[in-house]
Amino acid sequence: MRRYSTTNHTKNTNKIGTRDRGLGTGVFVWKHFVKLSSKIIADNPHSPFPIPHSLKWFVVKFSVIFAVLVLLFCACTAKAQSSATSGTAKAFDEAGLRLLSRKVSPRDFSLSLLGGETRSLSSYKGKVVFLNFWATWCGPCRVEMPSMQALYNKFSDKGLEILAVNSGEDQAAVRSFMKNEGFSFPALLDLDGRVSANYGIQAIPTTFILDRDGMIILRLVGSIDWNTPKIHAALESLLSNGL
Numbered sequence: 001m002r003r004y005s006t007t008n009h010t011k012n013t014n015k016i017g018t019r020d021r022g023l024g025t026g027v028f029v030w031k032h033f034v035k036l037s038s039k040i041i042a043d044n045p046h047s048p049f050p051i052p053h054s055l056k057w058f059v060v061k062f063s064v065i066f067a068v069l070v071l072l073f074c075a076c077t078a079k080a081q082s083s084a085t086s087g088t089a090k091a092f093d094e095a096g097l098r099l100l101s102r103k104v105s106p107r108d109f110s111l112s113l114l115g116g117e118t119r120s121l122s123s124y125k126g127k128v129v130f131l132n133f134w135a136t137w138c139g140p141c142r143v144e145m146p147s148m149q150a151l152y153n154k155f156s157d158k159g160l161e162i163l164a165v166n167s168g169e170d171q172a173a174v175r176s177f178m179k180n181e182g183f184s185f186p187a188l189l190d191l192d193g194r195v196s197a198n199y200g201i202q203a204i205p206t207t208f209i210l211d212r213d214g215m216i217i218l219r220l221v222g223s224i225d226w227n228t229p230k231i232h233a234a235l236e237s238l239l240s241n242g243l
Contacts, residue, residue: 088237092218095230099243103215106131106208109195111165111188114175119188121163122214128155128239129210130162133190133201136169136177140223141205145183147227152185154232159212159239163188167196167204211243 092099110120121129132148134141145164152162162185166174171189178187190196199208202221209218217238 088234088241088243091230091234091237095228095234097218097220097231097234099217100219103211103213103217103243106210106214106216107198109198111190111195112171114171114178114187114189119186124161124163124210125214126212127159127161128212128235129208129214130160131208131210132162132164133167133196133199133204133206134164135167135204136173138204142181144205144223144226145181147225149183149185150227151231151235155235155239156185158236160235162186165190165195167201168193209238211238213242217243 089099106121108120108122110118112118121131130148130151134145136142148162148164151160156162164183164185164187166187167190169189170191174187174189199206205221205223207218207220208216211217
């Protein structure tokens, strides 16, 4: 049973929304420019220095040309944004990482870090979050974690955050493991397994990737090598262009 709620955000919806916002901006600017031009012409008879008829036509023509240019600019901007986000999906596909068919809203949670500070998942909104469920006794987890550290070293200053949620182990065991292995990304303690249960974790490692809007875009069960050029390219695109 899926433990996290779904939303109606799809890739097509995002593209349409971008286009409509661009065209809406163009129409808004065009309306206000024409309104201002009309006001100038309407108020002119009361001026002691009337504007020549040819100049009135110039104002009207200029407003139309200006409106067309604004609409073209907005349409091109929307197309460029759409191309960038579709490029991100293509990069993930080429990396062998299958994105969810639609973005999913995660359940928020608060857990303690090894230092004792409590952090919530929602506090990381605005970053791309690599959310990994693991345990020290898990062999496949141990295998993939060095490649996670490589991602953290490469992308943490570009907006990537790795949250390694340990399932059911005490602070001393997790702290010792992280120190001995040289891992510097944040580890959180799910002592009672509540968060793992809420996320439907049945096998570890399980990894979720959240975009900068805080939406889940990928779920992967099992251990892989994250430190590959194609995965780097996918994350670079997600960090720069979104999805």
